Amino acid sequence: MISFRLNGLHVTVDRDDGSLLDVLRDEFGLHGAKDGCAPQGQCGCCTVWVDGDPRVACVTPVRRVADRSIETIEGLDSEWAQRWSIAFCATGATQCGFCTPGIVMRLEGLRRRGDLADEAAVGRALAAHLCRCTGWRPIFDAASSVAGGADTDRPERDLEAAGRRATLEGGAPQRVSPAVALGRGGFSADTAPEGSVIAMLDANGEWVTSETMVELRVRSRRVQGRRTTLAPSVPLEIPAPSRAGEWAIELATTWVEPGYLECDAAWCEPGGSPSTTLANGGAFGAKIDSPVIDAAARLAGELDRPVLALLTREDVVRLGPKRPPMAFGIRSDGTGVMRVARTAGIIEAVASVAPGIEVIEVDVLGPPTSCDLRGAGWIEAAIGVAAATGSDTITSPAGATASAAIHTDQRGHDGLMLAPSISVRVDCGEVLDAVTLRSACVGAAHQALGWVTSEGLTIDGHGEPVDLTIRSFGIVRPSDMALVDVELVESDRPAVNGSDAVLAAVGLAIWKHQGFPRSWPTGHPLGSVEQSEETS
Ligand code: FES
Ligand code: FES
Numbered sequence: 001m002i003s004f005r006l007n008g009l010h011v012t013v014d015r016d017d018g019s020l021l022d023v024l025r026d027e028f029g030l031h032g033a034k035d036g037c038a039p040q041g042q043c044g045c046c047t048v049w050v051d052g053d054p055r056v057a058c059v060t061p062v063r064r065v066a067d068r069s070i071e072t073i074e075g076l077d078s079e080w081a082q083r084w085s086i087a088f089c090a091t092g093a094t095q096c097g098f099c100t101p102g103i104v105m106r107l108e109g110l111r112r113r114g115d116l117a118d119e120a121a122v123g124r125a126l127a128a129h130l131c132r133c134t135g136w137r138p139i140f141d142a143a144s145s146v147a148g149g150a151d152t153d154r155p156e157r158d159l160e161a162a163g164r165r166a167t168l169e170g171g172a173p174q175r176v177s178p179a180v181a182l183g184r185g186g187f188s189a190d191t192a193p194e195g196s197v198i199a200m201l202d203a204n205g206e207w208v209t210s211e212t213m214v215e216l217r218v219r220s221r222r223v224q225g226r227r228t229t230l231a232p233s234v235p236l237e238i239p240a241p242s243r244a245g246e247w248a249i250e251l252a253t254t255w256v257e258p259g260y261l262e263c264d265a266a267w268c269e270p271g272g273s274p275s276t277t278l279a280n281g282g283a284f285g286a287k288i289d290s291p292v293i294d295a296a297a298r299l300a301g302e303l304d305r306p307v308l309a310l311l312t313r314e315d316v317v318r319l320g321p322k323r324p325p326m327a328f329g330i331r332s333d334g335t336g337v338m339r340v341a342r343t344a345g346i347i348e349a350v351a352s353v354a355p356g357i358e359v360i361e362v363d364v365l366g367p368p369t370s371c372d373l374r375g376a377g378w379i380e381a382a383i384g385v386a387a388a389t390g391s392d393t394i395t396s397p398a399g400a401t402a403s404a405a406i407h408t409d410q411r412g413h414d415g416l417m418l419a420p421s422i423s424v425r426v427d428c429g430e431v432l433d434a435v436t437l438r439s440a441c442v443g444a445a446h447q448a449l450g451w452v453t454s455e456g457l458t459i460d461g462h463g464e465p466v467d468l469t470i471r472s473f474g475i476v477r478p479s480d481m482a483l484v485d486v487e488l489v490e491s492d493r494p495a496v497n498g499s500d501a502v503l504a505a506v507g508l509a510i511w512k513h514q515g516f517p518r519s520w521p522t523g524h525p526l527g528s529v530e531q532s533e534e535t536s
Pocket of ligand 2: 093094095096097098099100130131132133134261
């Protein structure tokens with residue numbers, strides 16, 4: 001028996017094994033703390049307070065909290081919960097919202113210590129977290145807004161229009177609301193019917209079930225994988241030119257993990273339809289065919305009970321689709337040859353923006369790849385053609401146009417060097433909601449920065465990913481994220497997705513800034529003017 005204080009109440013649980021996160025969710029139905037990587041302890045989504053200090057609950061054994069005081073986002077003082085949720089909504093600091101409750105708990109801890117107005121302290125605090133959607137800058141804005149005593153009224157915005165813009169950018173239904181910041185995005189792992197059996201994959205890849213996560217983690221006998229020290233490599237050779245100097249631009253890429261924070265989850269009642277894996281955002285196209293959908297439906301029928309099927313972070317890396325690796329050479333007239341890991345739909349995706357590129361599909365030993373992932377195929381082709389023809393503008397198949405520039409040599413009024421910044425211009429039809437669109441564009445710039453400079457998965461000789469932790473994907477940390485200035489072009493045209501064009505435009509601008517190295521990730525952070533020896 002373990003006793004502790006939980007959100008001000010004395011509670012007792014009749015077990016001393018398992019993590020604090022699993023006990024909070026299993027025994028107390030508190031779903032504000034999320035599981036983005038348990039038991040890796042690397043994403044910060046499960047952050048709660050233990051005796052007033054932020055702690056990641058997934059690596060905190062419940063026995064360690066005996067006689068201590070635990071606070072979760074559900075127990076946050078209502079005035080401050082309101083201030084934070086409104087600030088996050090008003091600044092676009094929450095999109096899917098999966099990472100947000102943990103970040104709010106961390107930042108509220110900072111506020112109580114009186115350090116919230118210090119941007120460097122905010123950056124250090126955020127280092128314990130990952131957010132894949134917002135590109136960090138809106139989160140800094142939310143912290144600054146709370147530190148400055150911003151108004152606690154609900155934002156005077158059309159949140160329905162904001163939701164339409166968020167849905168266009170995310171590629172799946174997404175709502176914009178202060179409640180999302182408090183963990184109420186409606187994720188499947190939080191909304192399964194009470195009494196659901198929980199299912200996860202065991203070490204042999206078979207589904208096993210249990211009544212609680214604590215027992216399930218024991219029954220699945222999973223030994224967590226790690227990250228490798230080996231760098232990712234490019235699996236495909238750039239097509240040989242038929243004559244020297246034929247290619248104006250060359251590039252080879254590797255497998256890239258979509259890196260969404262909410263691990264796949266779906267629940268189903270016997271005879272019913274499975275819940276969506278895309279609860280409040282599209283996971284960049286990655287969860288459309290998730291194995292949890294069929295598993296939840298099948299097991300619910302077999303057990304005649306509602307079943308919640310989940311993937312762990314490691315399962316997501318092993319089983320989920322990646323951005324396909326490719327290698328291309330493109331002439332100065334925009335024609336060329338692209339070799340790409342065989343991926344359904346890739347030929348059509350490339351042809352949609354670059355009909356002069358011949359696509360050769362190659363069977364490559366490696367994890368599954370998918371064209372469902374954010375612009376996979378067309379974005380690489382569009383970047384390649386723009387680089388080869390000397391253009392700075394990307395037009396997406398949806399009809400959005402975007403351009404971007406990198407600034408690493410600007411000085412402030414005091415003569416000191418300013419932090420690197422990215423300026424972005426995007427025209428994607430009716431803006432609908434500037435805050436939401438700007439946040440999506442900053443998030444896309446963040447993803448582009450990682451994609452070009454630091455993101456990639458190492459794959460072993462059997463085609464298996466060996467970067468199995470969420471920190472091994474190379475997602476850019478808050479302290480390494482550039483400032484982003486987004487110019488939204490007002491337009492009467494119907495609204496279309498704009499952030500995918502921004503992802504492409506910023507990727508192009510960073511690649512150009514670094515001298516067009518022949519492979520990604522370049523390994524050079526933004527601001528480094530050092531160029532690869534391989535620069536073409
Ligand atoms: S779920 Fe605990 S740190 Fe990721
Ligand atoms: S809002 Fe941070 S991961 Fe989606």
